[in-house]
Amino acid sequence: xxxxxxxxxxxxxxxxxxxxxxxxxxxxxxxxxxxxxxxxxxxxxxxxxxxxxxxxxxxxxxxxxxxxxxxxxxxxxxxxxxxxxxxxx
Amino acid sequence: xxxxxxxxxxxxxxxxxxxxxxxxxxxxxxxxxxxxxxxxxxxxxxxxxxxxxxxxxxxxxxxxxxxxxxxxxxxxxxxxxxxxxxxxxxxxxxxxxxxxxxxxxxxxxxxxxxxxxxxxxxxxxxxxxxxxxxxxxxxxxxxxxxxxxxxxxxxxxxxxxxxxxxxxxxxxxxxxxxxxxxxxxxxxxxxxxxxxxxxxxxxxxxxxxxxxxxxxxxxxxxxxxxxxxxxxxxxx
Numbered sequence: 001x002x003x004x005x006x007x008x009x010x011x012x013x014x015x016x017x018x019x020x021x022x023x024x025x026x027x028x029x030x031x032x033x034x035x036x037x038x039x040x041x042x043x044x045x046x047x048x049x050x051x052x053x054x055x056x057x058x059x060x061x062x063x064x065x066x067x068x069x070x071x072x073x074x075x076x077x078x079x080x081x082x083x084x085x086x087x088x089x
Numbered sequence: 090x091x092x093x094x095x096x097x098x099x100x101x102x103x104x105x106x107x108x109x110x111x112x113x114x115x116x117x118x119x120x121x122x123x124x125x126x127x128x129x130x131x132x133x134x135x136x137x138x139x140x141x142x143x144x145x146x147x148x149x150x151x152x153x154x155x156x157x158x159x160x161x162x163x164x165x166x167x168x169x170x171x172x173x174x175x176x177x178x179x180x181x182x183x184x185x186x187x188x189x190x191x192x193x194x195x196x197x198x199x200x201x202x203x204x205x206x207x208x209x210x211x212x213x214x215x216x217x218x219x220x221x222x223x224x225x226x227x228x229x230x231x232x233x234x235x236x237x238x239x240x241x242x243x244x245x246x247x248x249x250x251x252x253x254x255x256x257x258x259x260x261x262x263x264x265x266x267x268x269x270x271x272x273x274x275x276x277x278x279x280x281x282x283x284x285x286x287x288x289x290x291x292x293x294x295x296x297x298x299x300x301x302x303x304x305x306x307x308x309x310x311x312x313x314x315x316x317x318x319x320x321x322x323x324x325x
Contacts, residue, residue, distance in 0.1 A: 016198070018198055018201065019196065067153060068149070070193055073193045
């Protein structure tokens with residue numbers, strides 16, 4: 001079966017996100033005064049061939065720990081879903 | 090007498106490899122060659138240099154992909170055997186990603202790429218990389234990076250300082266370690282560190298770009314000479 005994994009990688013909360021801060025200032029200068037915080041991260045999409053959702057999730061987690069995120073400075077969040085034939089790219 | 094053999098790893102996107110090669114080849118009692126990242130053989134190199142540049146376009150994170158190049162297995166083995174490994178700029182980032190050095194290098198705090206001459210203080214001379222310097226000496230060496238903001242948790246920084254692993258700090262012309270002299274936001278003005286065993290050095294400044302008077306400074310040259318000097322002493 002084919003699964004799609006969506007991975008979000010963000011800087012850890014304890015680390016100052018200088019890009020996010022610049023974007024926040026830009027938004028505020030555009031009068032979006034209600035915006036109180038902006039943080040920038042990365043979005044990574046993987047297509048994974050696996051037997052089960054659990055197996056696809058395990059592969060994604062392992063890939064995040066090994067390569068996609070650096071635990072010294074980043075956190076990651078994963079969402080995995082099964083791809084129906086229609087959605088295959 | 091056998092010569093000290095420098096091996097300089099070339100990744101796709103390395104751009105300081107030939108600078109390092111030129112400096113190493115100009116040293117007495119040394120020879121140097123380039124090693125392509127795909128090979129799984131260090132060709133009997135005594136010292137491995139991971140040069141500056143933008144390996145793999147800095148995709149994902151600086152150094153993150155280079156860290157898994159085939160040659161890195163051997164570089165890690167070389168380091169674990171206690172042999173010298175020097176990472177300059179992108180090389181420092183790769184060493185952190187590979188777990189050979191603690192911490193990580195974040196985007197510069199002011200968000201800009203910074204390319205300029207800086208002043209550094211030599212904190213430790215009891216390493217194979219810095220024996221030809223004087224403790225407290227101030228060096229003029231250039232930096233050129235967008236992600237050189239050294240980060241490690243405070244407890245780890247304390248431990249590293251206690252172990253004498255912090256080798257270079259950014260300072261002003263008088264040697265004072267101040268915020269104004271910090272070019273990228275690095276914690277505690279850190280510019281270069283070693284591992285616990287002190288055989289692996291990572292630094293953001295480029296000593297290979299400060300090894301000829303024509304280039305404005307020769308202060309980086311003694312880093313390479315320290316390695317040769319030690320090898321010469323050992324051979325005697």
